[in-house]
Structure formats: structure tokens, C-alpha cells
Amino acid sequence: MALFRKEKKIDIKNVNPYTLYAPVKGVLKPIELVDDMVFSSKMMGDGIAIEPIDGKIYSPVDGKISVVFPTGHVIGIESDSGMRVILHIGIDTVELNGEGFQSYVHVGDKVHAGSFIMKINLHTITKNYQATTMMVIENSEEFHFINKRMGEVEPGMQVLEVERV
Secondary structure (H helix, E strand, O other): OOOOOHHHOOOOOOOOOOEEEOOOOEEEEEHHHOOOHHHHOOOOOEEEEEEEOOOEEEOOOOEEEEEEOOOOOEEEEEEOOOOEEEEEEEEOHHHHOOOOEEEOOOOOOEEOOOOEEEEEOHHHHHOOOEEEEEEEEOOHHHEEEEEEOOEEEOOOOEEEEEEEO
């Protein structure tokens, strides 16, 4: 059973199973500009990056939690449309050993786009690390990217549209 509170959920009308919604408030940028070769080279999959300005993290899709790293900096979601979405919070933040991360979901939990899933402490993270949040589709070879938004985003805004190849 998920531990997120209903008052924290963002209400997204008419959720499209082939749309990813912004998981955090911030400034969106191309994944190629991330200061981490694993993501900028798309080794983990294609997607987008957000420089967060708020510590509330929301699910970008309807689906099921597939991974919650013990260090709290990574959450994986298997979307209802088959996308394997990875939310990776920060660069080299695994070294924080969970400090600054509070997950409200567990493997197997069902989530909806806009469900509050994590809280991060930006002050703790940015003392020594970048808080850049990567959202990638691990199995991106199975999807064609139709549209990527750039610029400022609010949680729940459409940021990426895909179609199955």
C-alpha cells in the first residue's frame, strides 16, 4: 500500500498513457546537456532532464513501482503502456547514502500520473552535488519520441510524448 497522502497528489485530467508528465518543478533541458556521460550519451535510455527548484517529486505516468534504490535517489516505474521509466535524482547522489531523500512508495505500489512519490532536500543535495533530475525511458528503442518540451515546467505538465514503434 502506498504511503503518499491524497492532498499531495496533482490532479491530471485525461492522462494519456503515451505522455510523460513533469515529475518536479524546475527548468527542463535536453538529456544530452546533463553533466553525466551515462545519461548524456543515452546509455540508460532517451529522455529529458530537469533542474529542480522544488523538492516534491511526482509520478510522471500511471503504472507500478518497479525499483526503489536503497539510497533513495532512483525510482523506476513500469508504465501501463509498457515504458520503463527511470527517475534519477541528482548526479553522483548515490554517495549521499539516502541523506536528503524520502521515498513514499515501495516496489509493487500502483501509482498514477501526479501521485506524490518522493521528497528531496535540495539544500542537502546541492551542498556537494548537482540535483539535476533525469527522467528516461529505459526501453526507449521501443518508442518514437514525438514531442519534447523545454523551459520552465510545473509538476503534472506534459513534457514528453511518445508512440510505440
